[in-house]
Amino acid sequence: MGSNEEQWEPYDELVIATGATPFVPDAPGASARGIFGISSLQSGINVRKYIETEQPKSAVIVGGGYIGLEMAEALVAIGMNVSLVERGAQVMGSLDEDMAVLVSAALEEAGVHLYRQESLIAFETTAGKIHAVTTDKRTIPADMVILGMGVSPNSSLAAAAGIPLGAKGAIRVNERMQTEVPGIWAAGDCAESFHLVSRKPVFIPLGTIANKHGRVAGINLGGGYATFPGIVGTAVTKVCSVEVGRTGLHEKEIRQLGLEYVSAKIESKTKIGYFPDSGRITVKILAEKGSGRLLGGQIIGAPGSAKRIDAFAVALHARFNLEEMINLDLGYAPPFSPVWDAAHIAAREALKKI
Amino acid sequence: MGSNEEQWEPYDELVIATGATPFVPDAPGASARGIFGISSLQSGINVRKYIETEQPKSAVIVGGGYIGLEMAEALVAIGMNVSLVERGAQVMGSLDEDMAVLVSAALEEAGVHLYRQESLIAFETTAGKIHAVTTDKRTIPADMVILGMGVSPNSSLAAAAGIPLGAKGAIRVNERMQTEVPGIWAAGDCAESFHLVSRKPVFIPLGTIANKHGRVAGINLGGGYATFPGIVGTAVTKVCSVEVGRTGLHEKEIRQLGLEYVSAKIESKTKIGYFPDSGRITVKILAEKGSGRLLGGQIIGAPGSAKRIDAFAVALHARFNLEEMINLDLGYAPPFSPVWDAAHIAAREALKKI
Numbered sequence: 001m002g003s004n005e006e007q008w009e010p011y012d013e014l015v016i017a018t019g020a021t022p023f024v025p026d027a028p029g030a031s032a033r034g035i036f037g038i039s040s041l042q043s044g045i046n047v048r049k050y051i052e053t054e055q056p057k058s059a060v061i062v063g064g065g066y067i068g069l070e071m072a073e074a075l076v077a078i079g080m081n082v083s084l085v086e087r088g089a090q091v092m093g094s095l096d097e098d099m100a101v102l103v104s105a106a107l108e109e110a111g112v113h114l115y116r117q118e119s120l121i122a123f124e125t126t127a128g129k130i131h132a133v134t135t136d137k138r139t140i141p142a143d144m145v146i147l148g149m150g151v152s153p154n155s156s157l158a159a160a161a162g163i164p165l166g167a168k169g170a171i172r173v174n175e176r177m178q179t180e181v182p183g184i185w186a187a188g189d190c191a192e193s194f195h196l197v198s199r200k201p202v203f204i205p206l207g208t209i210a211n212k213h214g215r216v217a218g219i220n221l222g223g224g225y226a227t228f229p230g231i232v233g234t235a236v237t238k239v240c241s242v243e244v245g246r247t248g249l250h251e252k253e254i255r256q257l258g259l260e261y262v263s264a265k266i267e268s269k270t271k272i273g274y275f276p277d278s279g280r281i282t283v284k285i286l287a288e289k290g291s292g293r294l295l296g297g298q299i300i301g302a303p304g305s306a307k308r309i310d311a312f313a314v315a316l317h318a319r320f321n322l323e324e325m326i327n328l329d330l331g332y333a334p335p336f337s338p339v340w341d342a343a344h345i346a347a348r349e350a351l352k353k354i
Numbered sequence: 355m356g357s358n359e360e361q362w363e364p365y366d367e368l369v370i371a372t373g374a375t376p377f378v379p380d381a382p383g384a385s386a387r388g389i390f391g392i393s394s395l396q397s398g399i400n401v402r403k404y405i406e407t408e409q410p411k412s413a414v415i416v417g418g419g420y421i422g423l424e425m426a427e428a429l430v431a432i433g434m435n436v437s438l439v440e441r442g443a444q445v446m447g448s449l450d451e452d453m454a455v456l457v458s459a460a461l462e463e464a465g466v467h468l469y470r471q472e473s474l475i476a477f478e479t480t481a482g483k484i485h486a487v488t489t490d491k492r493t494i495p496a497d498m499v500i501l502g503m504g505v506s507p508n509s510s511l512a513a514a515a516g517i518p519l520g521a522k523g524a525i526r527v528n529e530r531m532q533t534e535v536p537g538i539w540a541a542g543d544c545a546e547s548f549h550l551v552s553r554k555p556v557f558i559p560l561g562t563i564a565n566k567h568g569r570v571a572g573i574n575l576g577g578g579y580a581t582f583p584g585i586v587g588t589a590v591t592k593v594c595s596v597e598v599g600r601t602g603l604h605e606k607e608i609r610q611l612g613l614e615y616v617s618a619k620i621e622s623k624t625k626i627g628y629f630p631d632s633g634r635i636t637v638k639i640l641a642e643k644g645s646g647r648l649l650g651g652q653i654i655g656a657p658g659s660a661k662r663i664d665a666f667a668v669a670l671h672a673r674f675n676l677e678e679m680i681n682l683d684l685g686y687a688p689p690f691s692p693v694w695d696a697a698h699i700a701a702r703e704a705l706k707k708i
Contacts, residue, residue, distance in 0.1 A: 066687075196683075207693045208686035215680075229681055236685030245685050304658055307691070310684045311664040317682060318672035326569075327583055328671060329550075330664045331590030331599050332562035333420075337661070339561045 013183050013221055016158050016171060017214070020151035020189035020205045025062070029123030034130035035145040038067050047146070056143030057081055060133040062120055064091030068148025069103070069239045072112045075146075076240075083113040083140045085120060085133065092244070094235060095298055096251045098265060099284055102300045103239050110240035115140075151205050153190045166192040168203035175227040177217040185221065187213035194230035197248050197295060197316055198257055204231060232316040233296070236306040245309025248296025248316050249286065260289035264349030268342035270304045272334040281305045285312075285325075285346040292321035292354050297343070304336075311343055322351045367537050367575055370517075370525060371568070372508035374543035374559045376501055379416070383477030388484035389499040392421050401500070410497030411435060414487040416474055418445030422502025423457070423593045426466045429500075430594075437467040437494045439474060439487065446598070448589060449652055450605045452619060453638055456654045457593050464594035469494075505559050507544045520546040522557035529581040531571040539575065541567035548584035551602050551649060551670055552611055558585060586670040587650070590660040599663025602650025602670050603640065614643035618703030622696035624658045626688040635659045639666075639679075639700040646675035646708050651697070658690070665697055676705045 022037030024030055034054070036047050050056070059075045061068045064086035076082045084091070084107065090100035091107070091114070108114055115135065123145065124132035133142045153170040155163075163179045163186075166172035171179055171186040175194070179186050189205035191213060209231055219226035234247040254261050263286045271278040279302020286296040297312030299305050315325060325347035332339055340348075376391030378384055388408070390401050404410070413429045415422045418440035430436045438445070438461065444454035445461070445468070462468055469489065477499065478486035487496045507524040509517075518534045520526035525533055525540040529548070533540050543559035545567060563585055573580035588601040608615045617640045625632040633656020640650040651666030653659050669679060679701035686693055694702075 206686070208684070208695075211693050212681060231683045234683040234685045236687045236690050238687065238689040243689075247683070247685070304661065306687075306689075307658065307685055308661055308664065310662065310682075310695075311668050313683050313685065314665050314668035314672065314674075317678070318668065318674070320668075320672070324671070327566060328664075329585045329588040329601070329667050330562070331588045331601070331661055331667065332560070333590045333592065333660075335592040335597075335660075336590050339565050341562075341664075 011183070013185065015217060015221065016163075016179070016184065016186040016190060017188045018154035018157060018190045020153050022067075022147055022151050023149045024147060025120055025149060027120055027122050029125045029130070032123055032125040032130045033128055034143065035123060035147065037147045038071060039151065047144075050144065051078070054143065058141050059083070059144040059146060060085060060140050060142035061146045061148055062133070063148035063150065064088070064116075065093065065148050065150060066235070066237050068146065069107070070237060071146045071148060072107060073110065073238070073240050075144075076111050080144075081113075082111070083115060083133075083142070085115045085118050085135055085140070087117070087119050089117055091116070094233075094246055094250065095244070095300075096284065099246075099282065099298045099300055102242060102282060103244060106240045106242040112240075113140075151189065153203060153205070155190050158184075158186065158190070166203075167201040168192075170203040172201070175229060176220050176225075177213055177228060178220075185217050187217040193228070196230040196232050198253065202231070202233075204233065206235060232313050234309060234313040236309060238306065241302075242300050243303060243306035245299040245306040245312075246297070247309050247313040248294065250296055250298065251286065254286060254295055259295070261286055261295055262289050262350050262353040263287075264346050264353070266342065266346045266349055268345055269338055270302050271336060272338055275335060279303065279305075281308070281342050283308075283342040283346045285322075285343075285350050287322050287347075287350050287354070289354065292323060292351065294320050294322065294325060297346075299342075308343070322347045322354065326351065365537070367539065369571060369575065370512050370533070370538065370540040370544060371542045372511060372544045374505035374507050376421075376505050377503045378501060379474055379503060381474055381476050383479045383484070386477055386479040386484045387482055388497065389477060389501065391501045392425060393505065401498075404498065405432070408497065412495050413437070413498040413500060414439060414494050414496040415500045415502055416487070417502035417504065418442070418470075419447065419502050419504060420589065420591050422500065423461070424591065425500045425502060426461060427464065427592070427594050430465050434498075435467075436465070437469060437487075437496070439469045439472050439489055439494070441471070441473050443471055445470070446593075448587075448600055448604065449598070449654075450638065453600075453636065453652045453654055456636060457596060457598060460594045460596040466594075467494075505543065507557060507559070509544050512538075512540065512544070520557075521555040522546075524557040526555070529583060530574050530579075531567055531582060532574075539571050541571040547582070550584040550586050552607065556585070556587075558587065560589060586667050588663060588667040590663060592660065595656075596654050597657060597660035599653040599660040599666075600651070601663050601667040602648065604650055604652065605640065608640060608649055613649070615640055615649055616643050616704050616707040617641075618700050618707070620696065620700045620703055622699055623692055624656050625690060626692055629689060633657065633659075635662070635696050637662075637696040637700040639676075639697075639704050641676050641701075641704050641708070643708065646677060646705065648674050648676065648679060651700075653696075662697065676701045676708065680705065
């Protein structure tokens with residue numbers, strides 16, 4: 001069926017996998033040429049074509065989440081003059097502020113102009129094409145704009161059909177990826193997930209989660225039995241010179257749950273110190289006060305840092321406490337870590353405050 | 355007290371932390387000048403001094419374990435003609451043979467001459483200095499020899515005092531690092547550990563384990579209470595162009611326990627394939643047949659591979675099964691892995707055979 005055609009199809013089982021759409025702000029000029037949301041291979045191709053044909057010299061990124069930061073890195077790498085406007089006090093709201101400053105520093109070191117606590121007011125256009133972005137504090141010239149203001153689940157079709165929505169308007173599903181309407185399933189960025197640490201449904205539109213949704217829905221639809229117990233909030237990214245990993249809950253999320261917690265932030269090395277290319281790695285650990293149950297981890301550091309968050313992620317799945325973290329048999333050899341892994345050191349520091 | 359002095363000291367609590375000593379073979383010429391075991395900072399300094407003053411052109415490494423492989427890499431890197439003699443069919447006996455071949459290939463690619471299934475017969479000497487190594491198949495010129503034939507726990511003092519020994523002659527200890535004699539503790543490379551997967555005491559003399567022993571013994575001696583539940587057999591190393599990680603049990607160990615198992619070996623990438631510096635990563639997973647309980651993991655690959663074994667290690671601590679492995683919320687972004695992590699892919703393949 002071609003696009004924009006309407007057709008009736010009967011079904012026994014229906015899967016809604018409508019994904020999510022980048023948020024477009026309700027600001028003057030938002031539909032101008034040269035303003036791009038990034039959500040698909042095609043949107044990447046569109047940006048590339050625009051750069052090739054229009055040869056923009058300056059870009060403004062609106063929003064300091066994963067998409068915004070990765071696009072900032074990409075555009076500064078090809079020699080553009082890049083500014084990033086973020087409404088909040090920090091980039092990467094999924095990190096605590098004391099960790100996010102390390103990401104800001106890496107961005108600025110790479111030459112990105114960072115404007116925090118500034119709100120978008122308008123897109124300035126000439127003949128329908130972007131030429132500047134106005135915030136509540138300044139006007140920034142821009143031959144091109146990238147919108148990195150998050151995505152919304154494409155759940156309006158589901159809602160119109162009477163299917164209950166959940167976290168942030170994503171389609172509510174159970175462990176088998178069934179909606180609350182018999183015979184209708186949902187999977188991917190349009191559906192919510194269960195957060196195994198907060199024990200609450202959440203909307204976290206990431207490719208790795210969407211793929212797991214799809215596997216579980218597919219097995220169930222095929223007559224098998226599979227469940228997706230949930231996620232722990234893991235995400236990794238690379239921002240200029242630093243790798244970033246985070247999992248579990250960060251301080252703001254923990255406070256919102258009303259939990260008491262302890263934290264420790266330590267600095268260590270990605271290799272034993274005498275290695276010439278040993279890099280810095282900063283690890284923050286968060287645990288419930290009293291019980292010591294691990295609540296989250298954040299890592300920022302040199303190459304080789306980001307995927308170390310996986311050890312924290314698996315420990316969250318296992319509901320380990322700090323004492324269990326300290327005793328984890330993590331790999332040690334001089335090219336990879338000091339004899340006490342950064343995760344161990346952080347857990348030991350946090351344990352002192354428990 | 356200086357060395358070789360004898361003195362009586364009363365004690366309330368005694369800690370035995372005598373470490374381990376490199377095994378020296380009972381072969382002619384074994385005490386010749388230019389033959390080195392590697393166990394301490396001083397033995398490294400001795401090797402370095404010998405290289406500076408004697409300027410050896412060729413080296414033979416006896417034994418293909420961690421020490422042997424790391425020394426082979428170091429010596430070939432400074433331009434020496436390096437041969438490695440290994441009695442067994444493979445280097446790195448802690449890996450399965452189908453994974454160890456990848457390590458052999460990296461060694462040979464770096465220029466190391468590898469002689470497997472060859473036994474040391476004698477060290478040929480001239481005026482008390484090494485000049486060749488004779489195996490059961492050939493004589494290899496050698497201006498220098500490194501012994502990498504493993505270590506033995508220094509437990510004879512303990513044994514003479516009536517303290518029971520355990521795995522491979524290491525001092526038997528409980529979770530608190532107490533020997534079976536009241537008031538006497540043991541920690542480090544002279545003491546055994548409990549293997550959480552095989553549920554048996556083992557002798558695994560690695561720095562990271564020795565440090566954990568010391569922490570637990572120290573807390574207990576200081577009047578606190580701490581336990582060291584055990585290890586899961588994690589080790590990482592770098593051998594020329596490849597990083598190596600292993601944890602849990604390998605096939606031979608599983609068979610010795612009489613367990614039935616399934617395995618899967620998959621090849622993936624350290625970054626998404628379109629990244630120019632995406633490298634190969636080979637992951638092997640072992641799980642109990644029927645239950646699907648994870649038994650072990652092995653990883654060999656490009657930079658960024660080794661520490662990924664930590665996710666398997668934590669999963670072993672948690673006694674996770676393959677279905678739980680597949681649902682782990684591991685970090686994904688294109689610079690770090692395909693959307694299904696290599697660990698997920700391996701677990702999915704193994705699950706098909708369960």
